Amino acid sequence: DTGVSQDPRHKITKRGQNVTFRCDPISEHNRLYWYRQTLGQGPEFLTYFQNEAQLEKSRLLSDRFSAERPKGSFSTLEIQRTEQGDSAMYLCASSAAAGYPREKLFFGSGTQLSVL
Amino acid sequence: KQEVTQIPAALSVPEGENLVLNCSFTDSAIYNLQWFRQDPGKGLTSLLLIQSSQREQTSGRLNASLDKSSGRSTLYIAASQPGDSATYLCAVSVVQGAQKLVFGQGTRLTINP
Numbered sequence: 001d002t003g004v005s006q007d008p009r010h011k012i013t014k015r016g017q018n019v020t021f022r023c024d025p026i027s028e029h030n031r032l033y034w035y036r037q038t039l040g041q042g043p044e045f046l047t048y049f050q051n052e053a054q055l056e057k058s059r060l061l062s063d064r065f066s067a068e069r070p071k072g073s074f075s076t077l078e079i080q081r082t083e084q085g086d087s088a089m090y091l092c093a094s095s096a097a098a099g100y101p102r103e104k105l106f107f108g109s110g111t112q113l114s115v116l
Numbered sequence: 117k118q119e120v121t122q123i124p125a126a127l128s129v130p131e132g133e134n135l136v137l138n139c140s141f142t143d144s145a146i147y148n149l150q151w152f153r154q155d156p157g158k159g160l161t162s163l164l165l166i167q168s169s170q171r172e173q174t175s176g177r178l179n180a181s182l183d184k185s186s187g188r189s190t191l192y193i194a195a196s197q198p199g200d201s202a203t204y205l206c207a208v209s210v211v212q213g214a215q216k217l218v219f220g221q222g223t224r225l226t227i228n229p
């Protein structure tokens with residue numbers, strides 16, 4: 001399967017712990033996006049990368065959140081000092097930037113985070 | 117601030133019926149509009165993308181329309197099947213050059229055999 005891969009699928013943690021998620025995009029895609037989705041809501045934009053450069057961050061991404069994409073390949077999203085309000089599905093998507101606005105996003109299956 | 121609303125929140129219809137899902141957005145300054153499908157506990161699958169200069173897009177039994185001036189889009193599903201059961205999400209792109217999307221809350225569709 002050459003789709004977008006996210007790891008882990010599920011993460012349960014205690015409040016105050018740090019967690020890190022990984023996203024492996026489709027190999028030829030140079031753009032990578034992170035979204036967050038809470039139950040019953042649509043996804044909300046968090047941040048995106050073009051190659052290794054992080055081009056935009058949402059105000060939702062507090063200083064406890066950090067995302068990286070070293071070498072423009074996989075990406076990690078770290079949450080420090082987790083809070084119960086961080087509980088959500090974290091979705092990664094990738095795309096080929098060429099051809100915007102026809103740019104099509106390919107989403108992974110997400111990482112479901114539960115903070116106890 | 118762009119807001120996207122989808123009505124109805126849930127819809128249940130018998131198999132074989134044609135149906136329409138609605139999406140409205142508050143700011144007409146969009147670059148494209150997309151419809152996605154999401155199965156329970158899964159990620160999103162892109163169904164149709166309409167550029168801001170276009171009026172509609174079709175893929176198989178799906179047809180999406182866009183009326184930017186009125187801030188509305190519809191997704192038409194013909195001859196519905198049980199496999200169409202899922203949540204359908206509408207999203208608009210609010211930044212030129214990137215898919216920074218604002219999503220609606222979705223319509224949960226159930227097709228009854």
